[in-house]
Amino acid sequence: MKNDREFYFGVCEIFEGAVDPAVDPKQTVDLVIKTGFKSMRLWMHNSDLLALDGSGKPVLRPDKIAMYKELIGRLIKGGVTHLTAMSHRYLYPKNFADSPAENTFPSYGSKYYIPFMELQAQSYELIAKTFPEIKFWEVGNEVNVDRFVAKLGYDENNATPETTFTVDEKAQLVTDLCYYCALGIKTANPQALVVMPSPAGDRFVAADFIDRIYVNILSGKYPTGRTPDANLRSYFDILSWHPYNFSGDSDYLVDTCNYIYNVAKKHQDDGVKVFITEYGYYDDDLVKFGLPQRDSDVRQAGCLIGDLEAIKQRLPYVETVHIFRLLDWVEGPGIEKTFGLFTSPQTKTGLIPKAKGVMVYKYLKGVEADTRLLYEYSKLNIQDDKTLFE
Numbered sequence: 001m002k003n004d005r006e007f008y009f010g011v012c013e014i015f016e017g018a019v020d021p022a023v024d025p026k027q028t029v030d031l032v033i034k035t036g037f038k039s040m041r042l043w044m045h046n047s048d049l050l051a052l053d054g055s056g057k058p059v060l061r062p063d064k065i066a067m068y069k070e071l072i073g074r075l076i077k078g079g080v081t082h083l084t085a086m087s088h089r090y091l092y093p094k095n096f097a098d099s100p101a102e103n104t105f106p107s108y109g110s111k112y113y114i115p116f117m118e119l120q121a122q123s124y125e126l127i128a129k130t131f132p133e134i135k136f137w138e139v140g141n142e143v144n145v146d147r148f149v150a151k152l153g154y155d156e157n158n159a160t161p162e163t164t165f166t167v168d169e170k171a172q173l174v175t176d177l178c179y180y181c182a183l184g185i186k187t188a189n190p191q192a193l194v195v196m197p198s199p200a201g202d203r204f205v206a207a208d209f210i211d212r213i214y215v216n217i218l219s220g221k222y223p224t225g226r227t228p229d230a231n232l233r234s235y236f237d238i239l240s241w242h243p244y245n246f247s248g249d250s251d252y253l254v255d256t257c258n259y260i261y262n263v264a265k266k267h268q269d270d271g272v273k274v275f276i277t278e279y280g281y282y283d284d285d286l287v288k289f290g291l292p293q294r295d296s297d298v299r300q301a302g303c304l305i306g307d308l309e310a311i312k313q314r315l316p317y318v319e320t321v322h323i324f325r326l327l328d329w330v331e332g333p334g335i336e337k338t339f340g341l342f343t344s345p346q347t348k349t350g351l352i353p354k355a356k357g358v359m360v361y362k363y364l365k366g367v368e369a370d371t372r373l374l375y376e377y378s379k380l381n382i383q384d385d386k387t388l389f390e
Helices: 025-035 062-077 113-130 167-188 203-218 250-266 293-314 355-365 371-375
Strands: 009-013 039-043 050-052 058-060 082-086 136-138 193-195 274-279 318-324
Touching (some): 025 062, 058 062, 082 274, 082 318, 113 167, 167 203
Parallel strands (some): 009 318
Antiparallel strands (some): 050 058
């Protein structure tokens, strides 16, 4: 199996829609390049880049296309060429629902189910044709989680069995989603590759969900609404999962990935490559036990590098790991605020590297690498670093 480790080190960040209003996507691109990454997972939601015309067909939103073209061009010019575009927000058939919640899916077999899937194929054909410079397309995110494959009427703050899909139902939906998205992508660009959208959860949960997708495909009963196709590559080319490992135990992480990968082996798909499209540590995980945030960041920086090295040395089927994420947020949902390699631009220091960022930078560039270029967007005189953490 050919596996180019040149693109092993990647990072995740969004260009727009950040909870933190001070995030500037041009600064984001600049820091991704300066830190030394060659790979990046981009949030490129179909609902942001596309709209429906009067006949219900997807059309480009020129302003958004121009913005993303410019930013992607900067990345590629800076050597960040291994790009994975991920969307988990969808377009909907006309008359499906009034203002459906984000990530809503029609129920399997319902009136709008096949029109929804066909619309995804059309959407991805248009997007993949528009961005031939992107080779990898992840067609969803954490698709075994209720809020990312949401039933009509789902309310994250008041979920009920009646407003959530079962695991079996999610697997049905995602199997068809993979096929229809892949159909559109490959029609536009036969050289493009489809990344199975990552499940979330522990090794058992993630492996179980991926297994369900394999079983569905190989049953010969999918895709719904079209001629049955049991060819795995008609649905995905690359596997993906999010093996968050907040224990810091690299052996456990390696065992988790091997446990999940054994699903592919069980279904005679040994050799399929893997993208870990999110992986990282968040400071608040140790802060909640009383450790100062700076100390938590320092401790987790060592864990992060240890984990990245363990995957690189021991898991040859993993081509890319995308660190989640580049920037902290001052405010944000759940635990997402303090995963960053850099501070939020809103902090009193401005945008500066955290311990995680410095360690990743030196790991990629060498221990003697000059960190001063990482402080371009700080509010500090970096020659006098005693003020950094006052």
